Amino acid sequence: MSGCEGPQSVFRTGGSDAAQLEHLFLVMLAGAVVLWLGINGLFYYASRVSARPVSRARVEALILGGGVGLPVVVLTALLVYGLSIMPDQRAPGDGLRLRVTGEQFWWRVEYWPEGAEAPVVSANEVRLPVGRRTEIELAATDVIHSFWLPALGGKTDLIPGRVNRMSLEPTEVGTWRGQCAEFCGLSHALMAFQAITLEEAEFGAWLAREAQGLAPEARTAEGYAIFTAQGCGGCHALRGTEARGTVGPDLTHVGGRATLAAGILPMTADALTDWIRDPAAFKPGVEMPGYDHMDPDELATLALWLEGLR
Amino acid sequence: MTARRHSAGGEQEFAEERASLVRITFGPLIWAMHFLLSYAGAAVFCAKFPHASEHLDLLVWGIGLATLVALAGIAWQGQRSFHQWRKGNEDSLIEEDADGSSEDRHQFLGHAALLLAVISAVGVIYTALPAFLTATCR
Ligand SMILES: [Cu+2]
Numbered sequence: 001m002s003g004c005e006g007p008q009s010v011f012r013t014g015g016s017d018a019a020q021l022e023h024l025f026l027v028m029l030a031g032a033v034v035l036w037l038g039i040n041g042l043f044y045y046a047s048r049v050s051a052r053p054v055s056r057a058r059v060e061a062l063i064l065g066g067g068v069g070l071p072v073v074v075l076t077a078l079l080v081y082g083l084s085i086m087p088d089q090r091a092p093g094d095g096l097r098l099r100v101t102g103e104q105f106w107w108r109v110e111y112w113p114e115g116a117e118a119p120v121v122s123a124n125e126v127r128l129p130v131g132r133r134t135e136i137e138l139a140a141t142d143v144i145h146s147f148w149l150p151a152l153g154g155k156t157d158l159i160p161g162r163v164n165r166m167s168l169e170p171t172e173v174g175t176w177r178g179q180c181a182e183f184c185g186l187s188h189a190l191m192a193f194q195a196i197t198l199e200e201a202e203f204g205a206w207l208a209r210e211a212q213g214l215a216p217e218a219r220t221a222e223g224y225a226i227f228t229a230q231g232c233g234g235c236h237a238l239r240g241t242e243a244r245g246t247v248g249p250d251l252t253h254v255g256g257r258a259t260l261a262a263g264i265l266p267m268t269a270d271a272l273t274d275w276i277r278d279p280a281a282f283k284p285g286v287e288m289p290g291y292d293h294m295d296p297d298e299l300a301t302l303a304l305w306l307e308g309l310r
Numbered sequence: 311m312t313a314r315r316h317s318a319g320g321e322q323e324f325a326e327e328r329a330s331l332v333r334i335t336f337g338p339l340i341w342a343m344h345f346l347l348s349y350a351g352a353a354v355f356c357a358k359f360p361h362a363s364e365h366l367d368l369l370v371w372g373i374g375l376a377t378l379v380a381l382a383g384i385a386w387q388g389q390r391s392f393h394q395w396r397k398g399n400e401d402s403l404i405e406e407d408a409d410g411s412s413e414d415r416h417q418f419l420g421h422a423a424l425l426l427a428v429i430s431a432v433g434v435i436y437t438a439l440p441a442f443l444t445a446t447c448r
Binding site for chain 1 (some may be wrong): 428440443444
C-alpha cells in the first residue's frame with residue numbers, strides 16, 4: 001500500500017479535517033461493500049440457490065421494501081452522517097487567517113495574524129501552526145483554481161469575484177504537498193505548493209522572520225544590483241526596497257521556501273539559474289520572461305543571491 | 311383521446327382526467343416551491359446577516375415550518391392519489407389492471423401521482439436536513 005503513503009495522500013493525514021474525511025471515506029466504502037455483497041448475494045440466491053417462482057405478495061414486498069424503503073433509509077442515514085460533519089469542516093478559525101489567491105500558475109499567500117492591519121506576504125508555500133485552527137480565505141483573479149491539500153483537509157475552489165473559506169487544523173508537524181485541482185491553463189498540473197506544519201512557537205518565530213523586509217546585507221550584495229538592473233522588481237517585490245512589483249511572487253524570502261516555482265523545482269542555486277534563464281521550459285505559458293541573454297556569471301550570482309534570501 | 315369510446319366517456323370524463331393529470335404535478339410542484347423557498351431564503355438571510363448566529367434560529371425554524379406545510383400538502387395529495395389508484399384495484403400493491411379501459415387509466419394516474427408524492431416528500435426532507443444539521447452561513 002505504498003501508494004497510499006507520501007506527502008499528498010488522503011490516507012496519510014496530518015490534520016483533524018483530513019482524518020474526518022478519511023473516516024467518511026471508509027464508512028462509505030464499508031457501506032458500498034455491504035450493499036454490493038447483499039445485492040450480488042441476492043442475485044446468486046435467486047438465480048442459483050433457489051430459482052423458483054415466488055408469490056406475488058412476496059415480490060411486491062421485495063420491490064417496495066428493497067426498491068423504495070431500503071434506499072430511502074440508507075441514503076437518509078448517509079446524508080445525516082455526511083451533513084453532521086459539515087459544521088466541523090466549516091468551523092471558524094481561532095486566530096490566524098490566511099488569504100490564498102490563485103494565479104496562473106502560482107499561489108499568492110498572505111498571513112493575517114489576529115488583529116493585524118497589514119498582512120505578511122509570501123507565496124507558493126503555506127505554513128500552519130499545529131494544534132490551532134487556521135482560517136483560509138480563497139480567492140482568484142484570473143480563472144478558477146482549486147486549493148487541495150489532501151493530507152490536511154478537503155478541496156475548495158478559488159473563484160474570481162468571490163471569497164471561499166475553509167479552515168484547517170493540523171495535528172502533526174510535517175511537510176505536505178498540495179496541488180491546484182481545477183484546470184487553470186497550460187501549466188495547471190505544475191501549480192503545486194508545499195505546506196509546512198510547525199509547532200506554534202516555531203511558527204511564531206518563522207512568521208516574525210517572514211514579516212521582515214530584505215536584510216540590509218542582502219541589499220548591498222552584487223545580486224541585488226543585478227536584480228535591479230534586470231528590472232525584476234517590475235514584477236517581483238523585495239519588501240523594504242524599490243522592488244514593488246506584484247505580477248509575480250514576493251521574493252523577499254524566496255530562499256526560505258522548500259521549493260521553487262510553486263512546488264516544481266528544488267530551491268537550489270542551480271535550479272534558480274535554470275528557471276530564470278528559461279521559465280517557460282519548466283512551465284509552459286508562464287508569465288515570466290526568460291533571461292537567456294544574461295551573462296552566465298551574472299546569472300549565477302543572481303541565483304546564488306536569491307537562494308540566500310531566507 | 312380514445313377515452314370517448316368507452317361507455318362512461320364523454321366530455322365530463324375527459325375533464326376529470328385532465329384534472330387528475332394536473333394533480334400528478336402537485337407533489338413535485340410543492341417540492342420545487344419548498345426547495346426554492348429554502349435556498350433563496352437561506353441565500354438572502356446569509357447575505358443580510360453573514361455572521362449571524364443569534365438570528366440563525368429564525369431561518370432554521372422558518373425552513374422547518376415551510377417543511378411541515380409542504381409535507382402536509384404532499385400528504386394530502388398523496389392520500390387522494392392513493393384512493394384514486396386503489397378504488398377498484400384492491401388486489402395488488404404495485405400494479406393496476408392493464409386492460410386499457412378509462413378506469414385503468416384513471417387508476418394509473420392515481421398511482422403515478424402517489425409515487426411522485428412519495429419522492430417529493432423524500433425530496434422535501436432532504437432539502438430541509440442541511441438547515442438542521444449544519445445550521446451555519448459559512
Ligand atoms: Cu491553478
